[in-house]
Amino acid sequence: MEQRYLERRYFLSATLAAAGLAVFAPRALAAAMDAAMDAAMDDEHAGHDMSGHDMGGAAAKPAAAGLPTAPDGLALLPVSAWPAGAALRALPLLTNTAAAGSFAATLGAAPARPALVQGKVTEVWAYNGTSPGPLIEAREGDTVEIRFRNGLPQPTTVHWHGLPVPADQDGGPHTPVAPGAERIYRFVLPKGCAGTYWYHPHPHDHTPEQIFRGLAGAFIVRAADDPLAGIPEQHLFISDLKLAADASIPLNGADDWMDGREGQFVLINGQREPRISVAGTQRWRIWNACSARYLRISLAGGHMHQVGTDGGLLEAPLAIDELLLAPAERAELIVSGTGEGKLMALRYDRQKMGAAPAEADRLLASVSFTAGKAVALPKSLRRIADLGKPQASKRVVFSETMSMAGGKHQMAFLINGKAFDMHRADWQSRRGEVELWELVNDSHMDHPCHLHGTQFQVVERVRGGKAVREPFRAWRDTVNLRPGETVRVKLRFAHAGLYMAHCHVIEHEAQGMMALVKVV
Numbered sequence: 001m002e003q004r005y006l007e008r009r010y011f012l013s014a015t016l017a018a019a020g021l022a023v024f025a026p027r028a029l030a031a032a033m034d035a036a037m038d039a040a041m042d043d044e045h046a047g048h049d050m051s052g053h054d055m056g057g058a059a060a061k062p063a064a065a066g067l068p069t070a071p072d073g074l075a076l077l078p079v080s081a082w083p084a085g086a087a088l089r090a091l092p093l094l095t096n097t098a099a100a101g102s103f104a105a106t107l108g109a110a111p112a113r114p115a116l117v118q119g120k121v122t123e124v125w126a127y128n129g130t131s132p133g134p135l136i137e138a139r140e141g142d143t144v145e146i147r148f149r150n151g152l153p154q155p156t157t158v159h160w161h162g163l164p165v166p167a168d169q170d171g172g173p174h175t176p177v178a179p180g181a182e183r184i185y186r187f188v189l190p191k192g193c194a195g196t197y198w199y200h201p202h203p204h205d206h207t208p209e210q211i212f213r214g215l216a217g218a219f220i221v222r223a224a225d226d227p228l229a230g231i232p233e234q235h236l237f238i239s240d241l242k243l244a245a246d247a248s249i250p251l252n253g254a255d256d257w258m259d260g261r262e263g264q265f266v267l268i269n270g271q272r273e274p275r276i277s278v279a280g281t282q283r284w285r286i287w288n289a290c291s292a293r294y295l296r297i298s299l300a301g302g303h304m305h306q307v308g309t310d311g312g313l314l315e316a317p318l319a320i321d322e323l324l325l326a327p328a329e330r331a332e333l334i335v336s337g338t339g340e341g342k343l344m345a346l347r348y349d350r351q352k353m354g355a356a357p358a359e360a361d362r363l364l365a366s367v368s369f370t371a372g373k374a375v376a377l378p379k380s381l382r383r384i385a386d387l388g389k390p391q392a393s394k395r396v397v398f399s400e401t402m403s404m405a406g407g408k409h410q411m412a413f414l415i416n417g418k419a420f421d422m423h424r425a426d427w428q429s430r431r432g433e434v435e436l437w438e439l440v441n442d443s444h445m446d447h448p449c450h451l452h453g454t455q456f457q458v459v460e461r462v463r464g465g466k467a468v469r470e471p472f473r474a475w476r477d478t479v480n481l482r483p484g485e486t487v488r489v490k491l492r493f494a495h496a497g498l499y500m501a502h503c504h505v506i507e508h509e510a511q512g513m514m515a516l517v518k519v520v
């Protein structure tokens with residue numbers, strides 16, 4: 001029990017005390033609250049006036065009021081219902097209809113009805129009929145022009161996650177595309193931005209639903225002078241999907257709203273536990289496109305070197321045993337091995353609340369290594385210049401509260417003590433100026449912090465009062481914040497306009513853990 005939990009304004013302290021639950025572990029918070037609520041309600045029924053709150057009919061679990069929520073105890077399909085073990089398919093490619101120097105294509109979001117499990121049809125929401133959506137492959141210097149059509153029953157946007165695009169092309173909540181409407185997204189991919197990105201919806205209110213129904217796709221920007229260009233490449237776009245017993249995609253439950261949604265099916269390129277063949281050496285790009293699931297990647301039977309992060313190559317390859325990919329993070333790896341291997345997501349405790357099942361190791365894919373062309377990795381990949389001395393700074397504090405607003409038991413996820421308001425700019429930045437942002441997790445749960453419009457460099461991470469310099473330079477747009485951790489990053493915005501900063505546990509984002517920076 002840490003002091004900080006006692007200090008927070010948890011509204012139920014009186015009720016908890018009454019129920020003899022003045023002290024509780026963070027993990028058991030929701031359970032304790034349930035018990036306290038039950039006790040309080042029993043007492044009310046017995047005629048005692050507990051607290052003046054009208055708790056009649058209030059949900060027994062902290063859930064976000066007004067958000068569509070599935071009932072507790074919904075029956076899910078067993079994981080074995082989804083066929084496993086097929087060879088990994090490549091992501092479908094979005095066809096470029098433009099000449100060299102440009103990328104032009106059409107993209108539509110609409111419902112589709114694939115048979116994901118035997119004998120049943122699932123309505124998913126898909127880009128160009130597929131989930132994950134088609135892979136966009138463009139080059140540094142390209143002008144990208146994508147004509148987008150919204151065939152969904154809700155407003156949507158296409159957000160180009162991680163790309164340094166102008167604010168009005170960034171697909172944030174300020175630029176919705178109405179059902180049935182079209183728009184063109186147009187931006188230029190600057191020199192130096194080669195890397196592993198993705199796209200997904202980002203409308204006001206509907207983002208979690210549109211992502212959990214299947215809308216997300218990969219976006220790769222290539223460089224003409226890529227030092228690893230000769231190495232065969234494989235793409236692992238990892239998402240998860242929750243299916244009810246009838247194979248339909250259910251709404252978020254109360255626990256999903258609290259911890260972020262994790263589907264029982266973890267998929268690579270839309271396949272469960274596929275078989276990946278590696279002849280010699282391969283370059284893997286891995287996306288964590290899950291709404292909330294953390295992926296602690298390991299490769300049993302193989303070797304991994306990390307060569308890239310969200311925003312492209314590192315300065316030098318880094319031998320690693322495992323790699324934590326928080327939601328929305330990407331990595332580039334060089335892999336090799338012998339015989340049969342296993343790509344695993346090892347258990348990772350992100351301090352979920354409520355009655356979350358214990359974390360377990362999970363097989364993501366089986367990997368067959370065969371002999372092939374071995375590649376000597378270059379010692380150096382590229383230079384990443386230090387951004388230099390910051391001229392301004394920001395402090396971004398992630399926190400959670402619970403309240404009884406409106407007589408309803410609800411949680412809020414906040415930045416600097418406030419819930420997101422799309423009409424309020426929380427900070428101002430100057431275009432071209434180097435800034436130091438201090439990202440603070442003042443809560444008991446992990447939160448992956450993501451910034452739009454630019455990549456950043458992690459300078460140091462402060463845990464338990466100890467600052468650890470980041471051992472290597474890298475470009476990222478998402479960084480995980482452990483409970484109580486502070487991460488300092490340096491960045492510079494290239495474009496003016498409104499950009500978002502938020503938690504990429506997408507249910508937290510939707511419940512207020514998002515803020516706006518106005519770049520002038």
Ligand code: C2O
Nearest residue numbers: 161202328450500
């Ligand atoms: Cu992946 Cu605000 O986005």
Ligand code: CU
Nearest residue numbers: 161162451452
């Ligand atoms: Cu983004």
Ligand code: CU
Nearest residue numbers: 447503505508
């Ligand atoms: Cu979060």
